[in-house]
Amino acid sequence: MPWRTPRNALDRLRTPRRFPKFLKAAAICTLVGGLLSPLTQAAAATTATNDYCGGQCSDILPPGENGNATLADILLHQVFGTQPAHAEDQLGPYANLAKGYSSLTDAKINDFFNDASFGVPSDQVASTEKPAGRNDVTIVRDKKTGVPHITGTTRYGTEFGAGYAAAEDRLWLMDVFRHVGRGELTSFAGGAAANQGLEQEFWRNAPYTEAELQAQIDRAVAGAGARGQQALADVNAYLAGVNAYIDASDSGLYFPGEYDLTGHKDPITNAGTIEHFKVTDMVALSSVIGALFGSGGGGEVNNALSLLAAQSKYGVEEGTKVWESFRERNDPEAVLTIHNGESFPYVPKPASAQGEALPDAGSVTREQLVYDRTGSAATASAADTSATAATTALTSAKRGMSNALVVSGKHTASGHPIAVFGPQTGYFAPQLLMLQEIQGPGISARGASFAGLSMYVELGRGQDYSWSATSSGQDIIDTYAVELCQDDYHYLYHGTCTAMDKVERTNSWKKTLADSTPDGSYTMRVWRTKYGPVEYRATVGGKKVAYTTLRSSYLHETDSIIGFQMLNDPDYVKGPQDFQSAVQHINYTFNWFYADSQHTAYYNSGDNPVRASGVDAEFPVWAQAAYEWKNWDPAANTADYTPSSAHPNSIDQDYYVSWNNKIAKDYAAGSWGEGSVHRGDLLEDRVQKLVAAGGVTRASLTKAMADAALADLRAEDVLPKLLKVINSSPVTDSTAAAAVDKLSAWLSAGAKRTETSAGSKTYADADAIRVLDAWWPLLVKAEFEPGLGTGLYTALTANLPVDESPSAGHGPTGGHAGSAFQYGWWSYVDKDMRAVLGETVQGPLARTYCGGGSLASCRDMLITTLKGAAGKTASQVYPGDDQCSAGDQWCADAIVQRPLGGIKHGKISWQNRPTFQQVVEYTSHR
Structure with a gap:
C-alpha cells in the first residue's frame, strides 16, 4: 500500500x-x-x-x-x-x-x-x-x-x-x-x-x-x-x-x-x-x-427517585400527574418517524401498576464496582476515573447519534427514492x-x-439497495428489586435463598512511554443474580433489596450477526420486504432505513420482551415470578418477544426522518424529552417543505440535512415564544432591549451557528449566540425551580439534562462531540411559554411554571435572566478546556477527533450530523 x-x-x-x-x-x-x-x-x-x-x-x-x-x-x-x-x-x-x-x-x-x-x-x-x-x-x-x-x-x-x-x-x-x-x-x-x-x-x-x-x-x-x-x-x-x-x-x-x-x-x-x-x-x-448503540431503556431507579420527589412535593396523586407530564411518555406533539397515524402500542402506562418496588426515601446507593486500589489507583475515585473527555464522549455516544432523511420516488425529480443517512458514532482518531x-x-x-x-x-x-440505522432506544431493559436474605449477597429466587454470583477482574499496570500514570492496580467486582447484575442497593418498605438490571440482549451480544449476514447477501435482499426480514434478526434497538430504485422502507429492530400484565416498565418491580417477562428462561436469558408485526414498520411512506426522535404513535418513549420540540423537528420541517414542493434531488436533500446540522434548536423552535412573551410589552431596559435586538436579528438570519466565512473561526451573530448559550440554563432554572422546588427540579434534571449545546462540555456527550440538542428542556419551555401566552397546548405540563402562570411575572423573569446572560463575558460562557482558550467561542463548539492512539487531527467547525454518511439514488434494479 x-x-x-x-x-x-x-x-x-x-x-x-x-x-x-x-x-x-x-x-x-x-x-x-x-x-x-x-x-x-x-x-x-x-x-x-x-x-x-x-x-x-x-x-x-x-x-x-x-x-x-x-x-x-x-x-x-x-x-x-x-x-x-x-x-x-x-x-x-x-x-x-x-x-x-x-x-x-x-x-x-x-x-x-x-x-x-x-x-x-x-x-x-x-x-x-x-x-x-x-x-x-x-x-x-x-x-x-x-x-x-x-x-x-x-x-x-x-x-x-x-x-x-x-x-x-x-x-x-x-x-x-x-x-x-x-x-x-x-x-x-x-x-x-x-x-x-x-x-x-x-x-x-x-x-x-x-x-x-x-x-x-x-x-x-x-x-x-x-x-x-x-x-x-x-x-x-x-x-x-x-x-x-x-x-x-x-x-x-x-x-x-x-x-x-x-x-x-x-x-x-x-x-x-x-x-x-x-x-x-x-x-x-x-x-x-x-x-x-443498541440497548434502549433502563433508568428505572432514577425514574423512581424523581417520582418520589414529585409525590413528596405535591402528594401522591398530584405528584404523579406532574411527573407524568414531564415524562411525556406518548406526547401528542412529538415528531414521529412513522407519521401516517398507524399505532404500534408498546409498554403503555398500565391502568393499575402491579408489582412496583419503589425505594424508601434516601435509601438508594450505587453498587460499588472498584475495590482494593493500590499505587496510583489508591487515590483515584469513581468520579475521576470516568470523567475524562474521551471516556465521556465515547460512553455517552449512545445518547445522541445518527439521522436519516429518506424520500419516496413519488416526490423526487427522477422518480427514484433518495436517501441521506448515517450513524453518529462520535469523532475519534482512528474512527x-x-x-x-x-x-x-x-x-x-x-x-x-x-x-x-x-x-x-x-x-x-x-x-441495488442501501441501508442505514439510527438508535431507536425503545425499552428492552428492566430493573428488578431482589429481596435479600441471610446477608447482602444472598437473595430470594422463587422463595429460595440463593447465593449471588461474584465475577471479578483484577487489573494492574505499569508506567509506559505512552502513559505516564504511575504503577497501580485495582479489582472490579460485580455481583450477579438470575435477574442480572446488581446496580443499586436500597430498602423497599424497610426490606433490604438489590436493584438488578436485566436487558434482553444480555448474554446475546452476537445474535445480530445473522441479520448483518443477510443484509450483505444479494440473493437474500431483493426488495423492501427482504430488507425488513433481515433486520428482524438484529436484537439491538435500531431504526433501520432502506432505499432502492423503486421503494423505501423502515423497520424498528430489537428483542422487545413481553412483560407481565400490569407491569409499568418505567419503574422497578419485585423480582417475583408474577412480574417476570413471559416465558423467561434465566439460564439463557430468553423470553417471549413482541412479534415483528408489532414493531413499527413501513414501506413507501412519503418520507421518513429520524434523529433519535419518537418512532410512532403509542410506541413508548425510549428516552426522556420526546415532546413538542425535538431535534427531529429540524429535519421534519425541512423535508416536509421539500416533499410539498416536489422534485427532490440528492443535492436538495443533502442541503436539508446540512442546514439542520448548523441550526440551534433552541433558537429556531423555542426562542420565538420567549421573544413573544418578552415583547408582550415594550422593553424599556436598555441592556435587555439590546439583547432582544441581537437575538431577533439572529433569528431572522436563520438562527444558525455558522462562520462569517470558511475558515474564519469566528461566528456570524457571535454575540447573539453567546447570549443564548448563557441565557438558556439561567432561564430554565428560574422558570421551573421556584414551582418545582429544588429537590424535584434536581431530580428531574438527573432524568433529562437542561441543555446540550455544542459547547456544553458538561452535557451528556461531553465537549467537542458534534452531536448536540438531543437532550434538553426545550419541550418543557415551549409548552410552558405557550400556556403562559394562552395558546393551545396538546399534552401540556400539569402546571404552568413561568411566573406562576402570570404573563407579567413570566416576562419579568425572562428579562431579568436575559440581562444576567447579556452581562456574561465570552470567557465566562466558554471557560476553556484542554482544547481551547477561555472565550474562544468557535473552538468551544469545534469538533475534535478524540485520539485513541498516537495520531491526532485538527479541529473542524461544528456540524450536527452523522459521522459516517451516505447519499444515494439508485437508477435501476436487478
Missing part, C-alpha cells in the same frame, strides 16, 4: 543510534491507532458489473481510512506534525460541507463525499495485494481514500481478506476494544483515567466470563441453522486473516507503534508479542458496540468505523463496519 512505510526506512528509524533522537517526551502519544504494511505493486481492477446505482452512491467517514501508524509514523507526527497517508483525507471534505452546502448541486456532491460505486477504475488503483499469498482473494486500494476493496473467489478467502484488511487499518483499535469488552484495558494499555473509565463503564454492564463469551457463540450458531454455521465459518476465516496480518506485520516490523509505546513490543529488539485474536474476542467487541467493499460468494456490499466486526458491511449498500 502506498501509504505504508517501507521496511528499510523503518529499520533505519529503529536502530539504536537513531531511535533516541526521536524519543522525546513531546513525541510520545497517548493511546490507540496503528498499522502500516509494505508497498505493493498497483494493478488494474476489473469493472464492476453488479452496480445498479449509476454513479449516484456516495459516502464519507472522517478522518480517514488509515487508522494504523507505525512507531516511526507516530514519532514523526508528534515531532513534525506529519500525517500518515489516508489518515485524514476524508476530514477536509466532511468539514467543508458546512460552508459549501448552500451552493450544492448533484454534480458537486462528490466534492464533499466519496464515490461509493463498486470497484476501482483502473486509473485509480493505488495497490493490489494478495494477503498472505492467497490466490482466492485480492485487496485493491484506491488512490483517493485508500479504502480496501476485497474480492474473493471463495467464501473463506473473501472473509480472510476482510480480516486482513481490518487489521491493516485498525489493528490497535481492535485490540483496545477487545480489552475494553473484557474489562482489561488498563492492564493492556496503561492506567490512565480514560482507560479506567472505559473498562469500568462497559464491564459493569457486561461482566462475562470466558465460558459465557463462548456460550454466546455456541447459542447463536446453534439457533440459526445453516446461516449460523456459515457465520461461524466466516468469523473463523476473518480471524485467520487478522492473525495472518499480525504475524506478517510483526516479522516485517510494520505493526502499530502503540504496541511499542505501551510496552508490548520492545522498540529496539522487537521482543514481545501481539496476541492473536480468537472467537470470544468478537463477543467482547460486540458487547461494547451493543452497549453503546470506530472503517470503510470497505466486500465482493465474494454470497456477499456483495460496500460501506462501514465497526473495527473488528467487519466480516460484513454493517451500514452501507448492496448491489
